[in-house]
Amino acid sequence: MIKILLIEDEFIIAKDIKTQLNKNNFAEIDVANNFDTAISLYSRSSYDLVISDINLNSDKDGIDIITEFSKINKAPVVYLTAYSDSDIIKRAEKTMPFAYILKPYNNNQLKATINLALLNFKKDVDLIPENQENTSKLTLLTSREKEILIILSTGKISKEIADLLNISINTVEQHKKNIKKKLNLKTVGELINFTMSTRLFEI
Numbered sequence: 189m190i191k192i193l194l195i196e197d198e199f200i201i202a203k204d205i206k207t208q209l210n211k212n213n214f215a216e217i218d219v220a221n222n223f224d225t226a227i228s229l230y231s232r233s234s235y236d237l238v239i240s241d242i243n244l245n246s247d248k249d250g251i252d253i254i255t256e257f258s259k260i261n262k263a264p265v266v267y268l269t270a271y272s273d274s275d276i277i278k279r280a281e282k283t284m285p286f287a288y289i290l291k292p293y294n295n296n297q298l299k300a301t302i303n304l305a306l307l308n309f310k311k312d313v314d315l316i317p318e319n320q321e322n323t324s325k326l327t328l329l330t331s332r333e334k335e336i337l338i339i340l341s342t343g344k345i346s347k348e349i350a351d352l353l354n355i356s357i358n359t360v361e362q363h364k365k366n367i368k369k370k371l372n373l374k375t376v377g378e379l380i381n382f383t384m385s386t387r388l389f390e391i
Contacts, residue, residue, distance in 0.1 A: 190215045190306065193229055195240040195250055196268065197221040201291075205239070208295045212351050215302070223248035227256060235263050237302060237309075239289075242269040242276060251276075254283045264309035266301055268293070299352050303339050307383075319385040326386060328370045336363045340376065341383040 192215045196202040202219050209215040218233065220226035223246060230238075238257065240250035254265050267280055270291040280288075286305035289298060326334065339349050346360045353360075364379075373379055 189213050190236040190302075191234070192217050192237045192239060192302070193226070193233075193235045193263075194219045195221075195226050195238065195244070195253055197241065197244045197246070201241075205298065208298065209302075212348060214299065214348070214352075222246055223253055223256075226253045230257055231260055234261075237305060238263050238265045239268055239302075240265060242267050242280060243271065251279050251283060254285070258283065264305045266305050296352065296354065300335070300339070303344070303352075307338060307341055322382055323386040325371055325382075329367060333363055333367050333370075336360065337367060337379060337383050340364070341380045 192209065194202060194205055194217050196205065196219065199221075202221070206217045206219060209217055215237075218229050218235075220229050222244065226240075238254065240254055242250040244250055244253075250267065250269075254267075257263070257265075265283060265285040266287045266289060267285050268289050268291065269276070277288075286308050287301045289301055329337065335353070336349060339352060344352070346357050346364070350357045350360045364376075367379065368374060371379070371382060373382060
């Protein structure tokens with residue numbers, strides 16, 4: 189189970205996100221609603237991901253917090269915001285976030301974005317070189333198959349993928365079977381290695 193630090197000062201939103209991500213043991217969530225609490229938690233614990241609202245009701249916003257985090261250690265960041273103002277985005281980009289989620293969000297989008305951010309971060313950390321031949325094979329897959337391949341590569345089992353995408357486990361298994369056949373691969377490990385050697389996360 190992944191561990192996430194959520195920085196959000198709106199109680200209802202924080203509670204909703206925590207409830208959704210706690211379902212099916214998707215993630216363990218710590219919540220901070222201000223700069224000091226966020227710094228304290230981040231300094232004492234190791235997190236797989238940080239989700240931060242940009243606009244906080246204080247003199248320090250989410251971007252300020254993430255900037256401070258970068259002095260402690262590196263974790264992938266997903267910004268949650270109700271704004272798409274270009275000046276705010278320019279400030280945020282300096283902290284090198286892996287994704288943005290605009291409010292109002294939906295829960296499937298939230299989980300899919302988290303999975304994608306984790307995959308991107310792992311790819312950056314591992315510095316896995318791109319295999320252009322494998323990348324070209326992505327054209328053989330449907331959009332749904334690519335989506336499942338991405339989520340599968342973050343370590344999710346079929347039931348978790350089914351819950352995340354609101355489809356049956358049998359449907360997930362059939363997709364996995366089709367993917368293996370198209371790519372001429374036999375195991376989940378081979379699927380993960382294939383994904384990590386491509387630019388699927390950018391498509």
